[in-house]
Amino acid sequence: MRKALLKNKGLIALTVCFSLIVSSGSVLVAILLQRIIDAAVKGDMGLFQQTLIVSIIYVPLLGLFGYLYSICSKALIRGWTVTLRDQVFRGILRRNFEQFSKTNTADYLSALSNDIKLIEENYVQPLLLTLQNVIIFVASLLIMLFLSPLVTGILVGCMILMFTVPSLFGKALQKRQEAVSTQMSVFTSRLKDMLSGYEVIKSYSMSKHAEKKFAQENEIAANTKFTADRTLAMNEGVSGILGSLTQFAVVFIAAYLILTGKLSAGSLVALVQLSNGFVGPVLVIMQNVPRIQGVKPVVKRIDALAEYDDHYYKGEIEPVFHANLQASQLSFAYKEGRTVLSDIDLTLFKGKKYALVGPSGCGKSTLVKLLSGSYAGYDGSITYDGIELKQLDRDLLQQMVSTIHQQVYMFDTDIRENICLYENYSEEEIQTAIQMSGIDQWISQLPNGLSSAVGENGSNFSGGQRQRIAVARALIRNMPILILDEGTSAVDMQTAYEIENRLLALSDLTLITITHNLNPDLLGSYDQVIYMNEGRIAGVGSLEELLEQNEGFRRFFTLEKPVAV
Template sequence: MKQSIRQNKMLLAVTLLFSIITSAAGVLIAIILQKVIDAAMQGDMLLFKKIVILSVAYLLLLSLFGFMYAICSKALIRNLTLSLRERVFRGVFRRNAEEFTSSNTADYLSALTNDIKLLEDNYIQPLLLTLQNVVVFAASLIILLYLSPLITLILVVCMILMFTVPSLFGKALQDKQSAVSAQMSIFTTSVKDLLSGYEVIKSYAMGKHTEQKFQQENTAAANTRFAADRLFAANESLSETLAILTQFSVVFIAAYLIISGDFSAGSLVALVQLSGGFVGPVLVVMQNLPKIQGVKPVVQRINDLASEEAQPKSGLLEPVFNENLEISRLHFAYQQGNQVLSDINLSLQKGKKYALVGRSGCGKSTLVKLLSGYYDRYEGSITLDGINIKQLDPERLQQMTATIHQNVYMFDTDIKQNICLHEEFSEEVMETALHTSGVHKFVEKMPSGLLTTVGENGSQLSGGQRQRIAVARALIRSKPILILDEGTSAIDMQTAYEIESRLLTLKELTLMTITHNMNEELLGLYDEIIYMENGRIAEVGSFHVLRARGGGFAAFCSLHKGDVAEALQA
């Protein structure tokens, strides 16, 4: 929050300047009213005309300064919310993978929408109002002391009494605001989950349950908000009652002084006007201070999310892959404590092709994520050309690797942008990627070709078409390391075989394929098969050597063939 304010310090200074001028000038209206009434009571027409002319000019200037303040304050609010959203967004995306996945994406959406709106309504605007009214209060106090020290003393006593009110509500409002933020995050998460599960809900006739679930979460969110609003209402009601009592006191005392002959009628009008300028700001401050205090947990949450962008990256080395990627005594466990990888030792040579094989859950995907710098919390060492990858720039390290996942994400744009990802490539490079991946086979049949929109997460495409696009997305960048994580599982066997065969012929490419496809001809083309069991590397060697050895890999191949035969018979 402080950084966003510092970025807009000039605009803040100008806004405060116009706020001071406008607020102080507004208070001086009481003196003009005093002079007008006194001139009228004295029957001085010449003085009356002068005051009217002066008042017109004064009001025009006041209107101009008021307009400038309104424009500047709205621009400041826009810039602050813009800066906060940008900083939170950058902070979220600069988290490492483990930190990012530790929170639901709906929590991030809630922070960027609900929490920023809470800050605007209950922190930024109340803060500007409070600063403005402090100026009004100070100017009113000076003029009140000039007109009547006695009435000023009475107003100060009332003010002290009024300032005790926020202390009664501050802590409770802070808890309520925190509860609102938390409940809105839960609501956003629930709605996102229901919308994402549309197909399952329709397929299994879960409409009634879904409506009930939404109603429960919607009611909980509305009730939590209402509980906070109820407390705000109590605070505002009590503050307004005290303010009215204070103004009544001023009027009655001033009226008594007029009867006693110690006050003019114009002074009475000025006092009534000034008491509003004295008590009103106190009332505004009383109503807004609890809001500012109450939103502190939300400010802290925004600061925590945005702080990730400030992490220094100095001293990190540029990754270079000319020789090998070495893994030594590698152990890894997720935060829940379950050990995923144990005592992994492996050497991967540049330009060679590796097939990573094993039962589901044996740690294959986790291993390749560690190799690409996805996680940095592990025991043991991973070195790239002899340099520990923890000494390398993580973003650069990840840019050296292209991964084709089984579950492909598509952005809601056209096919070309889903391949290029807003980078520019030559027509020759594009054509090569399209033909190697097989994308050209279905793009040629589409009326808009590469400019065909894919829909939300590729909803307008089949699973096989999405995977072909993912393959083209990886190939077009010619990165030195390619990870194929079941990346052709949704493509027909012939196309998958063609794509994988072409990848195996690329001499400079280091390929790691996670696969359950036990095609003997294809596996025979790999330099090494890495067979994993229960988070450990059980066997390493060429396909034919491992089959002849008759160990775990051979048994796994036989089991897989049996499953395929059963499936074909069924």
Template sequence: MKFYIKQNKVLFVATILVSVIASLGYVFMAILLQQLLDIAVGKDMQQFIRMVLFSIFYFAVLGIFLYLQSLLSKKVICKIIRQIRSDVFRGTVNHSIEDFNKKNTADYISIITNDVKMIEDNFLLPLFEVVQYAVIFTASFLLMIYFDIIVTICVIVAIAIMFLIPSFLGNSLEKRQQKYSSKLADFTVSLKDILSGFEIIKSYSMKRYVVQRFNKENEETISSKYSVDRLLALNEGVSSFLALMVQIVVLFLSAYFIITGRITVGTLLGMVQVSSNLANPLMMIFTNVPKIKSIQPIVEKLQSISKYSLSHSQKEHISSFDFCVCTKDLGFSYDKQKEVLNKINCTIEKGKKYVVVGKSGCGKSTLIKLLAGYYSDYAGTIKYDNRELDLLDRNDVAQLSSIIHQNIYMFDETIHDNICLHEDYPKEMIDNVVIESGLAEFISELPEGLLYQVGENGSNLSGGQKQRIAVARALIRNKPILILDEGTSAVDMQTAYDIESRLLEVDNLTLITVTHNLKAELLNKYDEIIYMENGSIKENGSFEELINTGSHFSEYFRLKE
């Protein structure tokens, strides 16, 4: 948090300065009250009029500083929260695909929303309150000495007892805050999971189950919050009691000293006012200090994400590949237990067209994700022109290929935005990819054309329309490698055939297609068929070479016909 305070040090210092002035002005109201009562007891009308005029001016200036204090504190908090959210989000999108998938998406949402809100509520707001009330307490304490030293000594004893409270509650509160943060993340994950499956819930009459599940998660989250609130309530209750004791001590001692003639009635009023300025600030300080301490684990979690960056030190930059991408003895496992790929050896030559086929679960999609640099924790080697993938900048590798997945994600924006992804392309290029992807007829029927809003994750589109947009999205970038991971499975057979045929005719494009749809006319156009079984490449070659032999592929092909 020190970093963000330094980033806004001018505004932060100005806020503190205004807060100090406003707090001092608030404290010295006690002297006004003392003098006003003494003037009233003395029945001095001239002094009374002067006091009234001065008080009007005094309270007007004080009101201005109180307003500035509130305004500036809110402004600096808004700036810091904005910066924290931006840094956490930037750190999130800096993650590699591999690292990002280690957490549920809802975890990131909870961190950016719930945890950042906790920073505001349990750190920034309490911090300014502690500064404000510390000034009020210090000034009131000095003023109390000015009024009477004996009363001040009695107040010090009560304050010493109050100092013990935060030390007893701080550690427990920190642990409960951390647990509550985790529970909020779990709640967000569960809620996202339920709402993402809304169609399944309605189709399979799961309403009763999901309501019970939600209520259970909601109850556990509220219970975790209440465990924090319960400790805060204990802290506030004890602090309030001791603060009240301070005021009672001051009131009875002051009354006794009036009887003995030690102080005036005006001094009594001033001391009662000052005692409230001692007791209430102390109560607020000892309420807020545990909050500030308890938020440290949340701060550390936010910092770990904000400062995340891919390791680029000594990484070689790559802007293209000239010859081939090849693997040797490539192995991979998602859970370190079940092997998904085993000793994969293959070569993808630049400009050639490859189709990867095999039964579901044989490792086809995993292989192409590894070739595209999605994962780093693999066995064996992956090389781009004899340069080991692990030694290359992953961001550069990602720019070499476009992947069209079976499950296409659409942003809740226009068709144009989902194709261009907010990059500038000439209209001619956009028109060309619209035609090549088979979108032209669909777009011509829309009054808005390319400006048609697709809805949440393309809810206003059919599956085929979404995949056509994804094809256009990939084509317009003209990257050297294009990967179709079941990328035309949701379009009709003729459109799928047309799209693949066009892609197969692009001379400088390295095409890798993963598919279950086996059409001899298309397979014959590929330079090489890679047939996989159980995480291994069983055989590879041209369609003519494999279909005319008693190969594993020929058996698979005839079963699929």
């Protein structure tokens, strides 16, 4: 939060400068009013004309500076919002896969939209208003002391009473604003969940249930917001009553001083005007201080997102992969007491092809995520050419490994950008990737070819077509390691066979394939088959070796069940 404000320090300086000019200038209007009234009462034409000329010049200048202040303050809020959103987004992306997955993506969306809007309305704008009114308050106080120390003293006494109001509402409002932020995050999460499950809702006639659930969540979110608004209204109401009483006190005391001949009529008008510039700012400050205090938990949450530091990754060594990737005594648990992998010893050599097989839930995907640096907090070691993974630069490591996921995600743009991912590749590189992935078999039939829109998450194409695009996306980067995480599960067996055969033919590519497709022709083409069971490596070897020597793998491969004893 502070960093976002400091990044816009030039605009802050201009805003404060214009605020000082406008606030002080608006207070000095009271002196002009005093001079006009006194000139009229005394019949002093010279003073009247002089004041008129000054006013004709003064008022437009004040309006001009007011415009400049308004422009600068809005530009400051815009710059701050853009900077803070950018910092929060960068903080989210700094998380490793494990840390990112611990938080619902709806919470991130809520932070980037609802929370930042909440801070803008209840922190930045009130802060600017408070600053402006502090200047008006101080300027009014100094002029009032000059005109009537007695009236000023009484007014200050009333102000002390008024300043106690924010302390009565600050803590209550803080709790309610925190509740609003939390509930909006829950609301966004529920809404995202229902919209993402649209097909299930329609397929199973769940529309009425979904409507009822949405209405409940909508009502809860609205009620939580209304509870906070009620506290704000109470604070503003009490402040308004105290402000009105104070202004009446000023008018009656000043009128009494006129009756006793101790004050001029012009001074009365000036004091009434200044009391507005004295009491009004206090009211604004009283109304906004609780809002600023109330949003502090939200600010703290945003700061935590923006300033996130992935302490697991401090490595600065540039990774290399000329020989092997090795795991030794590797163990990993998502949560304490829930071990996923135990005592993994594995060596993968450059240019070799490995098939990772085993029952669902045995830890295959977790293992490849660890090897590629997506997860941290493991026991044991993972080394690239003898250098521990935690010592390696994570960003550079990610540039060595391509992954074709089972659930392919497509950005809502065209095919070309979903392959290139906004990087520059030559037309020759693009065509090679297209041919190797098999996209060329149907891309020519599209009116716009590679410029064809894929739709939201690739909705314009079939699962098999999306998976081929994902294969092209991985191949075009020509990285030394390719992970195929059930990457051909959405295509027919013949197409899957063709894609994997093409990948197996790349001599410099180290291929790690997670598969449930136990096609003996394909598995027989891999240098080694790694069989996993219950978080451990239960066998490593060629397909023939495992079938001959490993009873567990043989039962898994032939779908046999162990004989009960």
